[in-house]
Amino acid sequence: MERNIVSPTSIWGKWWEPIRKWFYPTWLGYETSTRFYDYGQSVYNYLLAQQDQVVPDIGAVGARAMALSLSVATFTICSVFLSVPACFILYKFFEVPNLTSTPVESKLKTIF
Numbered sequence: 001m002e003r004n005i006v007s008p009t010s011i012w013g014k015w016w017e018p019i020r021k022w023f024y025p026t027w028l029g030y031e032t033s034t035r036f037y038d039y040g041q042s043v044y045n046y047l048l049a050q051q052d053q054v055v056p057d058i059g060a061v062g063a064r065a066m067a068l069s070l071s072v073a074t075f076t077i078c079s080v081f082l083s084v085p086a087c088f089i090l091y092k093f094f095e096v097p098n099l100t101s102t103p104v105e106s107k108l109k110t111i112f
Contacts, residue, residue: 021094044071
């Protein structure tokens with residue numbers, strides 16, 4: 001019985017297996033970074049649209065500086081706390097042969 005057990009191989013072939021552990025986390029990092037860049041840009045545009053309410057308190061230059069700093073903070077916080085851990089987990093998923101010890105994992109790895 002144990003002689004019939006075959007380790008799963010990717011449907012893309014043997015050449016894909018060493019590449020996928022780097023490709024998928026890199027792709028996830030790129031996709032989430034572009035999404036978080038859009039979030040930061042939306043924060044900047046929203047704060048500039050609300051500039052009339054902020055200008056009496058900190059002035060026009062202060063409102064622009066606040067919009068810029070908050071948009072950069074949005075991008076940085078989202079990237080550090082969401083993208084980096086997700087990419088690391090995805091890398092470990094493809095690096096370790098049987099990370100979760102479930103049959104679903106082996107089926108997923110053969111597809112990807």
